[in-house]
Amino acid sequence: MRILHTMLRVGDLERSVNFYTQVLGMRELSRQDYPAGEFTLVFLGYGEKSQATVLELTYNWGVAEYELGTAFGHIAIEVPDVYAACEKMRAAGGTIIREAGPMNAGSTIIAFLVDPDGYQIELIGQKP
Known part of the structure; x- marks a missing residue:
């Protein structure tokens, strides 16, 4: 599966x-x-x-927006360098809602951006 x-x-x-x-x-x-x-x-x-x-x-067709609710969290995407990815995505028009840095309870580097419909995307740094 x-x-x-x-x-x-x-x-x-x-x-x-x-x-x-x-x-x-x-x-x-x-x-x-x-x-x-x-x-x-x-x-x-x-x-x-x-x-x-x-x-x-x-x-x-014909539905312009949705109420997202509170159950869905986010989509996670692994990137080689979270800081560089944020700059590249911001330059391409992306909206960063949590700047790159260590996660709250650990050392993994993460950031969040939001898509045009309000869905959150987490960027996670590759593990060495």
Whole structure:
């Protein structure tokens, strides 16, 4: 068994695709419209769906925003250098909500940014 994907509902599909490709450096892997259900699915990731866990963005036609609630936490992405990643992502238009630095109860370097729909993404430094 393996985790295939995580699905996020988004209010503006192109804005979200641009964020995940331009700010986070993912590739758009596939896109499919479902006219009978009035939704579009876009899969993005750093590797192919057959080899890696990917992100599924679901756009329900005509729905511009969602209430996120309090149950979902964040998506975590490992990066070689959290400080450099923050600068690169900020320069690409990303919004950093927790600057790079050691986590509260440990020494792992982390940071957080937020996507256009308010979902949080944690950046975690690679272990030496």
